[in-house]
Amino acid sequence: MLLGVLDIGSNSAQLQVFEARPGAPPLPTHAVKEPTLLGESFGPDGAIDPAGVDRVVEAVNHAMSAARRLGVQQLYVFTTSAVRDAANRDLILDRVEAEAGVRPQYLSGEDEARLIYLAVHQWFGWSAGRLLILDIGGGSMEIVLGRDAEPELAVSLPLGAGRLTRQFLPDDPPSRDQLTALRRHVNATLREVADRLLWEGVPERAIGTSKTFKQLARLSGAPAQRKGPFVRRYVTERDLETWISRLATVRARERAKLKGVSRPRSRQIVAGAIAARAGMKALNVGSVDICPWALREGIILHYLQEFNQSFDLPLRPLNGSTYGQDAPGGRHVTLVTTSSGPA
Numbered sequence: 001m002l003l004g005v006l007d008i009g010s011n012s013a014q015l016q017v018f019e020a021r022p023g024a025p026p027l028p029t030h031a032v033k034e035p036t037l038l039g040e041s042f043g044p045d046g047a048i049d050p051a052g053v054d055r056v057v058e059a060v061n062h063a064m065s066a067a068r069r070l071g072v073q074q075l076y077v078f079t080t081s082a083v084r085d086a087a088n089r090d091l092i093l094d095r096v097e098a099e100a101g102v103r104p105q106y107l108s109g110e111d112e113a114r115l116i117y118l119a120v121h122q123w124f125g126w127s128a129g130r131l132l133i134l135d136i137g138g139g140s141m142e143i144v145l146g147r148d149a150e151p152e153l154a155v156s157l158p159l160g161a162g163r164l165t166r167q168f169l170p171d172d173p174p175s176r177d178q179l180t181a182l183r184r185h186v187n188a189t190l191r192e193v194a195d196r197l198l199w200e201g202v203p204e205r206a207i208g209t210s211k212t213f214k215q216l217a218r219l220s221g222a223p224a225q226r227k228g229p230f231v232r233r234y235v236t237e238r239d240l241e242t243w244i245s246r247l248a249t250v251r252a253r254e255r256a257k258l259k260g261v262s263r264p265r266s267r268q269i270v271a272g273a274i275a276a277r278a279g280m281k282a283l284n285v286g287s288v289d290i291c292p293w294a295l296r297e298g299i300i301l302h303y304l305q306e307f308n309q310s311f312d313l314p315l316r317p318l319n320g321s322t323y324g325q326d327a328p329g330g331r332h333v334t335l336v337t338t339s340s341g342p343a
Contacts, residue, residue: 010138081139109156218260
């Protein structure tokens with residue numbers, strides 16, 4: 001079955017198509033990306049301006065046309081925090097529904113965190129032990145901790161790279177005072193959850209997901225995407241400290257020339273790097289491994305878990321000396337004891 005996930009984010013609307021089978025990994029067969037470029041489209045009231053709304057509608061229209069052309073059978077369309085938290089969210093959803101024929105859903109920040117955890121947990125497997133996950137999107141940062149199938153703790157903070165850039169770094173390049181204010185804000189916001197996470201103990205593995213972490217790892221020497229998803233990629237706090245000072249002193253057009261930094265994200269990579277380093281420092285994490293799976297893969301995995309009901313394997317109640325006597329269709333079995341003494 002061809003399943004699709006259309007993620008309408010602050011930089012682009014991304015369609016990924018998966019040949020989905022229960023028990024198989026959700027590896028994409030096609031990917032389509034259309035720009036939304038909402039980073040500079042928010043007004044003082046928190047609404048996305050008309051040009052930004054037009055880009056969202058156009059991007060979804062193109063992605064929907066691609067989904068139909070590729071033969072997608074089931075499609076999940078959702079918006080992340082950029083549109084979800086916009087003051088004119090309902091107007092945007094109404095227009096997309098009227099002009100593209102689909103009404104996007106939106107997940108809460110906690111739901112996003114739980115789905116990211118599902119994908120990362122599946123990627124690394126049970127042997128990875130307890131995982132601490134950091135994900136930095138355009139509008140929010142998700143922090144998740146867990147070892148089992150469900151996370152122990154999943155939180156979402158308003159520390160996305162795009163949001164922080166709009167609020168604190170209006171200049172290009174930013175001033176020293178702007179960078180100081182940003183760091184103070186990020187540290188104060190992280191302090192609200194850091195004590196709780198540190199109380200839970202040290203994780204066996206720290207993981208970074210999202211495009212922000214992927215680009216920061218690439219800047220720091222991680223293998224290029226063409227090397228495939230199975231090579232190890234990571235970034236250290238020391239790497240980030242080095243790169244922040246370099247990125248913050250040049251204009252966005254110069255950052256876009258660096259390996260791994262895309263032009264649409266060149267404005268917000270400074271804020272993303274500051275948020276990433278602050279999160280790692282607050283949680284005593286010296287290095288994070290980069291996971292290629294995140295929210296979109298989590299959505300597909302969640303669907304496949306619900307879909308994979310291929311046969312019934314019921315458990316039977318055990319009551320006293322009989323097994324299954326109360327279960328529908330159960331066979332009465334008497335437990336017989338033998339004695340070694342004389343009859």
